[in-house]
Amino acid sequence: MIIAIDGPAAAGKGTLALRLAAHYGLNHLDTGLLYRAIGRKMADAGLDLDDPEAAGRVARELDPADLGHGDLRGREAGELASRVAVHPPVRSALVDFQRSFAARAPGAVLDGRDIGTAICPDADVKIFVTASAEVRARRRTDELAAKGRSVSYERILAEIRERDERDSVRASAPLRKADDAALLDTSDLGIDEAFAAAVAIVDAKR
Numbered sequence: 541m542i543i544a545i546d547g548p549a550a551a552g553k554g555t556l557a558l559r560l561a562a563h564y565g566l567n568h569l570d571t572g573l574l575y576r577a578i579g580r581k582m583a584d585a586g587l588d589l590d591d592p593e594a595a596g597r598v599a600r601e602l603d604p605a606d607l608g609h610g611d612l613r614g615r616e617a618g619e620l621a622s623r624v625a626v627h628p629p630v631r632s633a634l635v636d637f638q639r640s641f642a643a644r645a646p647g648a649v650l651d652g653r654d655i656g657t658a659i660c661p662d663a664d665v666k667i668f669v670t671a672s673a674e675v676r677a678r679r680r681t682d683e684l685a686a687k688g689r690s691v692s693y694e695r696i697l698a699e700i701r702e703r704d705e706r707d708s709v710r711a712s713a714p715l716r717k718a719d720d721a722a723l724l725d726t727s728d729l730g731i732d733e734a735f736a737a738a739v740a741i742v743d744a745k746r
């Protein structure tokens with residue numbers, strides 16, 4: 541079974557994907573981490589993030605060890621990721637890795653932006669997880685505050701809007717709900733409710 545989870549930044553995809561993978565005994569791939577590692581590597585090497593060829597080279601040379609880099613989950617890496625993710629050579633370099641991951645037994649949950657539309661168009665289940673930008677910004681701000689990092693809600697909201705815009709307007713595999721994906725809006729749901737809704741979607745499809 542392959543479950544494709546897509547959606548905008550901070551919609552709760554990662555948490556849902558992890559919990560679904562544990563629930564159904566599937567492998568899990570956070571595909572955002574691949575783009576984050578490429579952005580981080582380019583920035584660390586002083587390369588131009590807007591150069592598609594340089595970005596493609598870094599993507600083709602990506603090593604599993606690069607995914608263990610310390611601060612890939614943070615906001616800065618997210619921003620770097622969305623800048624390199626617009627380049628077609630970067631996206632095509634990552635296709636085979638993601639597809640072979642999905643094909644491995646016993647199956648997998650992949651979360652990202654283009655899993656249901658481009659990477660696994662034949663996934664057994666597709667869920668497009670979303671929430672209003674305001675709710676996503678509020679959750680992100682609260683998460684950071686819980687870690688003792690105070691960042692203003694307005695600033696996080698602006699970052700989220702900017703990332704949504706860049707991910708949605710790019711020409712190559714933009715963020716888009718696949719026609720056959722179920723829509724899961726988590727704006728008014730807690731994590732347990734969102735998980736229960738996702739399980740109901742999966743169980744109805746398989």
Ligand code: C5P
Pocket residue numbers: 549550571572573575576618621622623625651652653654655703707
């Ligand atoms: O999901 P995450 O926030 O880690 O993704 C970081 C960035 O990587 C996204 O904003 C997007 O630009 C890019 N990305 C993508 N395709 C994916 C996963 C992530 O373009 N499948």
